[in-house]
Amino acid sequence: xxxxxxxxxxxxxxxxxxxxxxxxxxxxxxxxxxxxxxxxxxxxxxxxxxxxxxxxxxxxxxxxxxxxxxxxxxxxxxxxxxxxxxxxxxxxxxxxxxxxxxxxxxxxxxxxxxxxxxxxxxxxxxxxxxxxxxxxxxxxxxxxxxxxxxxxxxxxxxxxxxxxxxxxxxxxxxxxxxxxxxxxxxxxxxxxxxxxxxxxxxxxxxxxxxxxxxxxxxxxxxxxxxxxxxxxxxxxxxxxxxxxxxxxxxxxxxxxxxxxxxxxxxxxxxxxxxxxxxxxxxxxxxxxxxxxxxxxxxxxxxxxxxxxxxxxxxxxxxxxxxxxxxxxxxxxxxxxxxxxxxxxxxxxxxxxxxxxxxxxxxxxxxxxxxxxxxxxxxxxxxxxxxxxxxxxxxxxxxxxxxxxxxxxxxxxxxxxxxxxxxxxxxxxxxxxxxxxxxxxxxxxxxxxxxxxxxxxxxxxxxxxxxxxxxxxxxxxxxxxxxxxxxxxxxxxxxxxxxxxxxxxxxxxxxxxxxxxxxxxxxxxxxxxxxxxxxxxxxxxxxxxxxxxxxxxxxxxxxxxxxxxxxxxxxxxxxxxxxxxxxxxxxxxxxxxxxxxxxxxxxxxxxxxxxxxxxxxxxxxxxxxxxxxxxxxxxxxxxxxxxxxxxxxxxxxxxxxxxxxxxxxxxxxxxxxxxxxxx
Numbered sequence: 269x270x271x272x273x274x275x276x277x278x279x280x281x282x283x284x285x286x287x288x289x290x291x292x293x294x295x296x297x298x299x300x301x302x303x304x305x306x307x308x309x310x311x312x313x314x315x316x317x318x319x320x321x322x323x324x325x326x327x328x329x330x331x332x333x334x335x336x337x338x339x340x341x342x343x344x345x346x347x348x349x350x351x352x353x354x355x356x357x358x359x360x361x362x363x364x365x366x367x368x369x370x371x372x373x374x375x376x377x378x379x380x381x382x383x384x385x386x387x388x389x390x391x392x393x394x395x396x397x398x399x400x401x402x403x404x405x406x407x408x409x410x411x412x413x414x415x416x417x418x419x420x421x422x423x424x425x426x427x428x429x430x431x432x433x434x435x436x437x438x439x440x441x442x443x444x445x446x447x448x449x450x451x452x453x454x455x456x457x458x459x460x461x462x463x464x465x466x467x468x469x470x471x472x473x474x475x476x477x478x479x480x481x482x483x484x485x486x487x488x489x490x491x492x493x494x495x496x497x498x499x500x501x502x503x504x505x506x507x508x509x510x511x512x513x514x515x516x517x518x519x520x521x522x523x524x525x526x527x528x529x530x531x532x533x534x535x536x537x538x539x540x541x542x543x544x545x546x547x548x549x550x551x552x553x554x555x556x557x558x559x560x561x562x563x564x565x566x567x568x569x570x571x572x573x574x575x576x577x578x579x580x581x582x583x584x585x586x587x588x589x590x591x592x593x594x595x596x597x598x599x600x601x602x603x604x605x606x607x608x609x610x611x612x613x614x615x616x617x618x619x620x621x622x623x624x625x626x627x628x629x630x631x632x633x634x635x636x637x638x639x640x641x642x643x644x645x646x647x648x649x650x651x652x653x654x655x656x657x658x659x660x661x662x663x664x665x666x667x668x669x670x671x672x673x674x675x676x677x678x679x680x681x682x683x684x685x686x687x688x689x690x691x692x693x694x695x696x697x698x699x700x701x702x703x704x705x706x707x708x709x710x711x712x713x714x715x716x717x718x719x720x721x722x723x724x725x726x727x728x729x730x731x732x733x734x735x736x737x738x739x740x741x742x743x744x745x746x747x748x749x750x751x752x753x754x755x756x757x758x759x760x761x762x763x764x765x766x767x768x769x770x771x772x773x774x775x776x777x778x779x780x781x782x783x784x785x786x787x788x789x790x791x792x793x794x795x796x797x798x799x800x801x802x803x804x805x806x807x808x809x810x811x812x813x814x815x816x817x818x819x820x821x822x823x824x825x826x827x828x829x830x831x832x833x834x835x836x837x838x839x840x841x842x843x844x845x846x847x848x849x850x851x852x853x854x855x856x857x858x859x860x861x862x863x864x865x866x867x868x869x870x871x872x873x874x875x876x877x878x879x880x881x882x883x884x885x886x887x888x889x890x891x892x893x894x895x896x897x898x899x900x901x902x903x904x905x906x907x908x909x910x911x912x913x914x915x916x917x918x919x920x921x922x923x924x925x926x927x928x929x930x931x932x933x934x935x936x937x938x939x940x941x942x943x944x945x946x
Contacts (some may be wrong), residue, residue, distance in 0.1 A: 269586050273648050274578060275728035275735055278744060280389040281454075283723035287741025287759050293666070293719050298387045300673035301716045305380050306399065308712075316704040318359060320369035321376045322406065324419040327365050329409035331422060352435065367423040372437035372489070372710075374419055377407060378444035379713030381461065385451035386720035397456060404452070404461045415467035417445065430475065434488035434526045434547060439515075442468055443492035446499050451717075453502070462502075469499060473511045478518075485525045486515045488547055490565050493572025494639070497579065513576050516585070519569075520544075520552040546613055554584045557591040559600055559616045563608025563628075564710075566616065567596075567636030574643035586647065593644060595619075596637070597656050603830060603844045603940065604667070604851050604927060605660030606680050608633045611697040620835040624683035624941060626695055631668030631677060631711040634660045635718050642725050645737060649728075651805020654737040655786040657725060661738070662762055663851045666928035669715050671884045675702035676712045677931075682853075682940040684931075700935045733779040735806070739767045739821075746778065753778045753813075762848050763887045765823035773813040780809040787848055788823045795819035823848075827874045827889060829944070842941040843868060845889060847876065851927040852889055856936035858923035863937050865896040866922055867945040881929040889924035894945050917945070 285291050307313050309321040353370045356362055384400045387393070411417040412426070418438050421429050430438060449465035452458065472492075476483050487493075496512035499505075518525070526544055527534050533543070542550040546561040548569050559566050570592050577585040599619040601607050606629025610617050614630055641657035644650075668677045679697050686700040718725075726738040734746050739759045746753045753773035760766070765788070771778070784791060784805055793800070796819035798811025825848040832839035845852040845868070854863050869892040879888030894917040922942070930938045 269577070269581060269583055269647060271581070273730075275646050275649065275730045275733070277642070277646075277724035278727040278729050278734075278746070279454075280386060280721060280723055282746070283727065283742055283744045285390065285723050285726075285740060285742045287761070289761065289763075290719075290722050290740045294387070294390060294722065296673040297383065297716050297719045298391055298393070301669070301712070302380070302383055302387060302396070304674060305376075305383075305713055305716060306403075309376055309380060313704060318369070319373065319376060320362075320367075321373045322403070323362060324367050324369065324373055324423065325377065325406050325410050327363075327367065328419040328422040329406060330364060332410055332412070365423065367420050371420045371435075372440055374417075374441040375437070375444040375710070376713055377403065378441070378448035379710075379717050380448075382444075382448040382451040383713060383716035383720045385448070385453075385455035386717060388455040390720070390723075400452065401458070401460075404458075408460055408464045411464050411467065415469075415471035417464060417468045418442070430483055430485070432488075432529060433485045434529055434544075437489050439472070439487035439492045440489040442472060443487070443490075443495035446495035447491070447717075450495075450498050450502055451721075465499070466503070469496065469508060469511070473507050476511065477514055484518060485529075486518045486549070488526070489562075490515075490548070490569040490572060493569065494575050494643070497572065497575040500579075509576075509579060512572060513580060516553055516569075516573055516576050520549045520555075524549065546615065554588045556588055557595060559592055559596045559607075561616065562614050563616055563633040564614065564630060564636050566592075567607070567633065567640045571636065571639040571643050574640065574647060578643070578647045589644065593640065593653070597652075601637075601656070602627065602629055602664065602682060603659075603832070603846075604629070604680065604682065605634050605637060605656060605664035606630075606682075607637055607664075611679070620833065620837070622832070622836050623838050624939070625681060625685070625688065626698065627679070627681045627683075628697065629664060629680040629682075631665065631680060632714050634664030634668075634680070635714050638665065638718065638725060642728070642737075645735070646728060649735050649781055649804060649806055651783050651786065654783050655805070658738055658785070658849045659851075661722075661725070662849045663927050665715065665718065667930070668711055670702045671882050671929060671932045675704055676715070677702050678711050681938075684938045686935045686937065701931050732777055733781055733808075735781045735783075737783055739783075748773075748776045748778055751776045762850050763825075765825040765848060767821040767823070768818060769821070770816065770818040771813055772816050774815050776813065778813060781806040782809065782821065783807075785823060785849065787825075787828065787846065789826070790824065792822040793819065794822065827872065827876065827891075829868070829870075829872055832941075839941050842943050844940050845874075845891065845924055845942070847887065847889065850887075851940060852924035853927045853930050853938055853940045854922060854942060855925060855930055855933070855938050857933050858925065859920075861937060863939045863942075866920065867894045867896065867917065867943045868922055869893055870944050870946075879925070881925060882932045884929065884932075886926050886929060891922040891924060893920050893922040893942075894918065895920040 309319050311318045354368050356368050418441055446465045449461040453462040493512045493515050496508045500508040544550050548561050548566050573585055574589045600616050602622055608614055608628050608630055609622055611628045614628055637660050638657050641653045644653040667680045681698045684700055688695045689698050689700045726740050728735045729746055732748055739761045741759045743756045753776045756770040758768040784807055801808045827847045829843040830846055831843055834840055873892040875890045877888050879886050897916045
């Protein structure tokens with residue numbers, strides 16, 4: 269680890285995203301998604317699964333008020349196990365002192381308020397800020413005198429606090445609360461929620477650690493690790509970094525902490541076997557070299573590990589991060605940047621197990637991969653991290669939201685036959701159209717917070733260097749000592765490959781590091797006259813800047829056929845089509861039924877044209893191809909099997925659309941991987 273290479277995200281207050289594509293996504297979140305999700309959190313979306321989130325905070329606040337009114341005579345509810353999800357007997361008759369929904373329901377507010385904070389940095393909105401302040405008042409009213417703030421246990425009984433770390437998500441909700449509080453404070457300067465998060469963090473720090481009398485546990489669902497690092501970087505308080513490091517270091521040690529919580533899970537005669545792969549707690553983190561278990565939990569943990577490694581200079585921890593990154597991206601990642609191939613545990617499986625029609629590829633998992641990628645970039649500016657980040661963003665992440673921002677995918681398959689989704693229990697998790705909301709609604713607010721903060725993934729900086737990881741139109745400021753450099757980036761990514769950069773940085777000593785995308789076999793730099801150096805996939809520029817200078821990067825966006833390694837059984841003999849960073853797919857709407865009968869011409873004769881999907885401008889591809897005929901079967905025959913004969917084909921045009929736009933025109937077949945005609 270070379271600290272000279274370290275960088276940190278550019279503050280969102282110093283960035284204004286201006287390009288058509290990403291600004292459009294951010295405005296969609298601001299105008300549609302954030303208000304829609306606020307209605308969802310308050311159970312006001314007709315036909316959508318109820319959230320109960322704000323109900324629970326109001327109920328906990330009411331209980332808090334009653335406790336203070338009754339003083340020492342107040343008796344808190346006695347805890348009884350209520351299950352992972354609590355549903356009302358009558359949804360229309362909610363009790364105002366009961367918890368409903370999943371045990372992690374609090375986190376939906378935290379992700380929403382985080383998205384609000386990011387949005388306010390780009391577009392001040394007094395009315396939205398007023399709503400957010402009111403929501404914060406409701407949440408903070410639920411906080412206990414000792415700092416504890418989790419509505420499930422406040423309403424179910426504090427006697428069971430931290431007794432089920434493996435399953436009940438207290439530390440997960442705690443982590444999201446920190447993330448949301450920090451974002452809102454940085455956007456508005458208002459610290460009410462931040463102070464509440466700090467009080468909760470102080471309570472957690474007082475209860476966890478290696479000292480005698482403290483709990484020696486760690487989160488069942490990770491995120492607290494990277495959230496605590498963020499709180500440390502804001503406040504400078506070492507105890508938060510120490511707590512993050514403790515959670516990382518303690519994970520996977522023997523005897524397993526989760527065995528103490530759940531002795532019934534330890535079968536006699538199997539005490540020495542590795543367990544808790546699902547929670548990434550089977551081994552100490554420095555001994556892990558393969559991604560296992562729940563994919564979202566995994567990449568959240570790895571993100572926290574990278575944060576701790578950077579701040580503590582821990583080479584062994586960083587080495588584990590690199591091994592885990594390589595394992596994911598070289599053996600367990602879909603071409604779309606999706607990860608976690610099975611719905612059983614929403615998890616990673618074994619190397620090269622990447623089925624298309626049963627793919628899970630949760631939206632949150634791709635978002636978590638983006639988190640992990642940026643944190644690896646903060647340690648070492650290697651283009652391989654940004655390449656994956658870009659791939660996930662344009663494909664596995666954006667596919668999770670409809671083009672109008674009003675419905676969402678939890679699962680992002682690479683092949684869909686709607687009939688199978690409705691009739692085959694093995695594919696019930698795959699939805700052929702996006703859903704309005706989910707009872708377990710982690711993905712929609714996760715999308716909102718990522719897209720609202722997208723600028724902080726495009727750019728990082730150190731003392732004198734600005735790193736451009738993603739090319740999006742924007743204006744930004746960078747401080748170098750007492751001086752300020754102004755940078756303007758003009759881009760029409762992902763549709764066009766020209767990037768114009770204008771610099772006002774006289775006497776600043778500014779250096780620029782520009783990523784050379786892996787999908788680009790060649791590039792041109794026009795108009796720059798200073799020194800250049802290529803290193804780890806970045807082009808470094810340095811010179812004595814004038815008052816204002818501009819130059820242009822040209823990245824040819826060629827259409828490519830991508831093949832998977834032969835070990836990926838489902839994709840052998842097939843190709844995926846990409847143009848620039850965008851993965852394309854075939855839909856029944858454009859190509860008719862039975863997409864499995866289509867083949868692409870290996871000569872790749874492709875036309876690129878302007879298109880439109882539900883009012884959204886895109887680039888469409890038309891490729892020469894073939895459709896396999898059924899003429900080798902006698903018309904009168906209904907035999908399921910027959911003697912093989914050489915198949916016959918007719919010419920066909922294959923119409924490809926960007927993968928992230930599929931399922932916006934109704935329920936229909938879709939596939940990413942297509943056979944190649946011999």
